[in-house]
Amino acid sequence: MIEVEVFPHRYLKATTTEKFLNEIYSLETVERVIIHGQPLPKTVYYGPARGTPVNHSERKVINVHGVPVELTVMAGRFWITLKDDSEIEKIEEICKSLFPFGYDIKVGKFTRDKATVTDYIKYGERVVNMMDRSLIGLIDPRSKFESAVKIIPKEKDEKTSSKE
């Protein structure tokens, strides 16, 4: 299992993110994608306009292989977990076609794969020992599972997660 970081040189619009995720999930070796970016608030949280709805045009529900995914961030980085390195060139091709402004691709290890003390405190020892290994390190401990993780069914279970 290897991980690839895709780092576009611009923050992506929701439509580009949608296209990118759809193409990435069409690849066979992709197991999960973590979306990393700038959070887009629903309401103004500070200042004289506090509480006013923001209505950010990039915070919307996108469709990834038939599954509605609510984008809560403006995507700026993707961590893609792959089964093996056979399809890295294909990822590069996708990036080339979607990111004309430039991008970086790095192969390495970007997320944790072992349970931490926080996990044990939050979920309890039994749950951590039982849980799906691919869920470890997917989201940060403060976010809620339902809002941060989407499972996109295909031949195999795949997940996409939004996090700050």
Place this chain on the structure above:
Amino acid sequence: MAYTPQFYPGKTRIAQNRRNHMNPDVQLEKLREIPDDDVVKIMGHRQPGEDYKTVHPPLEEMDLPEDYVRDLVEPINGAKEGHRIRYIQFTDSMYNAPAQPYDRARTYMWRFRGVDTGTLSGRQVIEMRESNLEDIAKNFCIDTAFYDPAVCGIRGATVHGHSLRLDENGLMFDALQRYVYDEKTGHVLYVKDQVGKPLDEPVDVGEPLPPEKLAEITTIYRKDNIPMREDTELITVVKRIHRVRTLGGYIPTDEIFKEL
């Protein structure tokens, strides 16, 4: 002691741009013409056409104690009329914005009277009597080459974005999306005022400058434009200040200045 101000050290174009900003005799290139009312709308302190609110009666009508400083210093118009003090705040992207916080502060201090500025890493606030502030905001801060619609933002609160990558349209990230890029016309439209309250009608602030032009007029040293290391004169000055401050502190002796 009479002397000629040098404004800023450095031999590169960036240093020259900084000097141009600070030098009150230099007229910055006028690039756009935003109507007065639109600037008032973006600032959001009063409705266009509304009278200025006052905090004290006009100075002439006030019975003030004798003070010779008052005779020496001519008050600005807003102070004479007793207008409120209001603010406008700008955020400048690191991607070759024409100005940046320290440059802004120095420029305001050199060019204008009756101004109070606050400098932070990502934003720069100006406080001033309302009528004078509107005049400066329009005629200097927005209409000239001191501003770019894409990489400068007028943001009163929630300013986050100056150190982030730009978005796909080349705009600086804004969580509140105060301005949007109109893909049909290529213009930037303000749809909210500076604190994030929606405007009735969008305010057009014109087209973003091309990247080559920004690279030419910017006051930010960057490795992909002109790096600071290239500016030997500036480096000498910075090193000198650093040495004098760290070694001299509050008791600078002759020894510290010996080799400088």
